[in-house]
Amino acid sequence: MAARWCFVLLAAVLGAAAAGAAGAVGKGEWERLIRMPWEKEPAASRRGGGEGVDEEEDDAVGTRWAVLVAGSSGYGNYRHQADVCHAYQILMKGGLKEENIVVFMYDDVANSALNPRPGIIINHPQGEDVYAGVPKDYTGNQVTTENFYAVLLGNKTAVTGGSRKVIDSKPDDHIFIYYSDHGGPGVLGMPNLPYLYAGDFMKVLRQKHASNSYTKMVIYVEACESGSIFEGLMPGDLNIYVMTASNAEESSWGTYCPGMEPSPPSEYITCLGDLYSVSWMEDSECKELCGIFETHNLKEETIKEQYEVVKKRTSDTNSYGVGSHVMEYGDKTFKGEKLYLYQGFNPANANVTNKLDWQSRKAAVNQRDADILFLWKRYELLHEKSEEKLEILRKISETVMHRKHLDSSIDFIGKLLFGFVNGPSMLQAVRPSGQPLVDDWDCLKRTVRIFETHCGSLTQYGMKHMRALANICNSGIPDTAMKQASISACGSYNSARWSPLVQGHSA
Numbered sequence: 097m098a099a100r101w102c103f104v105l106l107a108a109v110l111g112a113a114a115a116g117a118a119g120a121v122g123k124g125e126w127e128r129l130i131r132m133p134w135e136k137e138p139a140a141s142r143r144g145g146g147e148g149v150d151e152e153e154d155d156a157v158g159t160r161w162a163v164l165v166a167g168s169s170g171y172g173n174y175r176h177q178a179d180v181c182h183a184y185q186i187l188m189k190g191g192l193k194e195e196n197i198v199v200f201m202y203d204d205v206a207n208s209a210l211n212p213r214p215g216i217i218i219n220h221p222q223g224e225d226v227y228a229g230v231p232k233d234y235t236g237n238q239v240t241t242e243n244f245y246a247v248l249l250g251n252k253t254a255v256t257g258g259s260r261k262v263i264d265s266k267p268d269d270h271i272f273i274y275y276s277d278h279g280g281p282g283v284l285g286m287p288n289l290p291y292l293y294a295g296d297f298m299k300v301l302r303q304k305h306a307s308n309s310y311t312k313m314v315i316y317v318e319a320c321e322s323g324s325i326f327e328g329l330m331p332g333d334l335n336i337y338v339m340t341a342s343n344a345e346e347s348s349w350g351t352y353c354p355g356m357e358p359s360p361p362s363e364y365i366t367c368l369g370d371l372y373s374v375s376w377m378e379d380s381e382c383k384e385l386c387g388i389f390e391t392h393n394l395k396e397e398t399i400k401e402q403y404e405v406v407k408k409r410t411s412d413t414n415s416y417g418v419g420s421h422v423m424e425y426g427d428k429t430f431k432g433e434k435l436y437l438y439q440g441f442n443p444a445n446a447n448v449t450n451k452l453d454w455q456s457r458k459a460a461v462n463q464r465d466a467d468i469l470f471l472w473k474r475y476e477l478l479h480e481k482s483e484e485k486l487e488i489l490r491k492i493s494e495t496v497m498h499r500k501h502l503d504s505s506i507d508f509i510g511k512l513l514f515g516f517v518n519g520p521s522m523l524q525a526v527r528p529s530g531q532p533l534v535d536d537w538d539c540l541k542r543t544v545r546i547f548e549t550h551c552g553s554l555t556q557y558g559m560k561h562m563r564a565l566a567n568i569c570n571s572g573i574p575d576t577a578m579k580q581a582s583i584s585a586c587g588s589y590n591s592a593r594w595s596p597l598v599q600g601h602s603a
Contacts, residue, residue: 167277190440279319280559
């Protein structure tokens with residue numbers, strides 16, 4: 097029976113992808129012969145900022161700082177580390193100095209036994225290695241929400257492990273933050289729990305602003321429901337501009353996935369990138385998808401222009417057949433500033449004129465289904481009667497069954513708390529634009545812990561139920577009632593590997 101469920105879900109995933117492909121016919125195809133714009137250069141040159149913005153102009157705009165975060169782990173999440181490594185190469189080519197870029201990634205992909213090109217990570221089907229030279233600032237169990245906050249605040253004493261590199265910025269400096277991972281309403285994932293909660297993140301951003309340690313900040317976030325991190329929370333007076341991959345209610349999308357077009361090289365069984373992420377990065381370094389081998393001049397392109405290009409591409413040319421609604425939050429008064437102030441500038445592109453014209457891809461995969469697609473591709477490649485093949489099938493079955501358990505448990509808890517008629521609508525209710533997900537973030541954390549204690553870990557998939565748990569808080573349901581409902585819904589469930597005692601709590 098468990099095996100049958102995994103086949104049903106897989107069929108749904110692949111069916112959605114096929115529908116996306118059919119809907120994109122006639123909208124143009126990618127140029128397959130794509131050359132990444134950087135070439136190998138001496139290590140000393142790379143550490144010193146390469147051939148980027150000249151020192152005189154750099155002094156005029158202060159120091160450029162960047163924090164790059166891949167908030168997941170596992171080869172099935174290859175794309176998040178590929179995104180971050182690619183972003184690092186763009187910034188280095190743009191002249192940012194290695195000591196001013198802080199990288200968070202679990203670092204379990206490049207040298208994974210599943211990686212067909214050991215020691216190499218690519219972010220495009222015809223892309224070159226983006227892993228070489230990326231600093232190992234915070235890896236493994238050092239990739240935590242607490243370390244991310246400490247780094248952003250420039251607090252070395254609060255950092256645990258790692259390179260101890262922090263954003264030691266001054267009043268005239270510019271800061272760029274890029275975060276790629278799974279997400280859910282009000283939360284961003286981390287490979288080491290707990291998650292990043294929007295309420296806490298806003299407090300950190302306010303604290304950073306109060307320290308008078310930057311002039312402007314730009315934040316890009318790739319995650320499902322990433323708009324919910326800032327919706328109703330992000331003020332316009334912190335000198336911070338935010339762009340997210342999706343609005344507060346929808347998933348973001350993986351791209352360059354097996355069986356889709358464009359597809360990764362045949363030896364890859366996982367997605368190479370995320371749709372929003374590759375959209376902004378390929379815009380920063382290329383024009384017309386690099387099909388005519390020209391690169392962008394970031395001294396000419398503005399934040400607003402990049403937003404418009406990325407919005408169009410991520411939305412499947414505004415059709416949303418495959419894709420999401422790219423959103424803006426925070427201070428939008430400096431959208432006319434040039435991108436080089438945050439991402440640097442490659443002088444080799446000085447004479448290139450921007451031509452903002454993108455073509456769309458034919459398919460992508462919902463971020464929450466990418467792990468199932470990865471496991472299924474592993475299953476297909478293994479020998480028919482091997483023990484490993486049976487083990488992968490067991491993992492697929494367990495994963496699908498736990499997903500069904502989470503969905504049904506949340507639904508039943510809602511019916512117990514609000515009645516069988518009103519329960520579903522109460523849990524699914526979306527607040528009007530401009531209001532935050534939840535009024536009491538501490539209540540949300542308590543509710544998450546209560547649910548996971550009795551029903552098992554939410555996992556990357558179950559992060560989508562954060563809105564339901566937030567609505568329980570917004571309705572004033574006491575902890576005792578939530579606990580009793582969770583026990584009633586999940587008392588007989590053997591969470592086993594999904595127990596928070598094994599996984600840890602998400603809050």
